[in-house]
Amino acid sequence: MSDFEQPVIEEFRANRGNVGGALPGSRLVLLTTTGRRSGRPHTVPVEFLHDGNGRTLVIASAAGAEAHPQWYRNLLTEPRVTVETGAFTYTADAEVLDGAERDAAFARAAEIDPTWAEYQRRTDRVIPVVALRPVEGGPAEDLPWGDALTVIHDVFRRELAALRTEVARSGPRLGAQLRINCLALCRGLGHHHHTEDDGTFPLLDDANPELAGVLARLRAEHEAIAALLDRLRTVVADEGADAGAVADQVGQLTRQLEAHLDHEERELIPALNVLGAARA
Known part of the structure; x- marks a missing residue:
């Protein structure tokens, strides 16, 4: 492990997925492979891409070095890996993409961040793209329910920040990877709010009737955010979508969602922590 990777x-891990320093705003996961010679776990931080098909894509660039990175060579021998997102930890099966699928994925990556293309120019090897398909997993750690909610919210905060950066530096037309990233956020946030509406909020209704007004407001905010997500989906569905229109929608979503997340945390974290402890 390099001196850069360990910190x-x-x-x-200390900040449950939040990383600053030289990597602020990067989409990062921790990838643990099995050493092909030692048999011991080998963990590295890697940037990832959404692929729109339930997989996470990672690129074995090694910053354009002539040799493949160790983690890539490890998963060629043992493709079962562990992925840490900060909020969740899961096992996944790694599949090296080839042919047109690899080329399309790499082109999307380079479109949204030209650094990937620069890495490819530095080396004669074809930089591999690896798809990680989840097998099973769960929360990264056993946290009180309210604290776990904040960890999940922080995932959405980081994703929104990444989207704003990507939209700001994009060209006048919406790129393919940026479209996928927008749709991934819509899908993940929609799922999270459905889980709260169908599971978390009914539990709080029963245990904390004094929160009826708070929960009614949060449910109404979910409906308003769902409308914003529908508008964002509509904008990005247009093949000729204008990046400025996407920026407007992402900006509106950011303002409303961040206010909602802050409000929900202020009102619900204490009650959720008590409820979770009582049901443990």
């Missing part, structure tokens, strides 16, 4: 891993 990033420690910061990632």
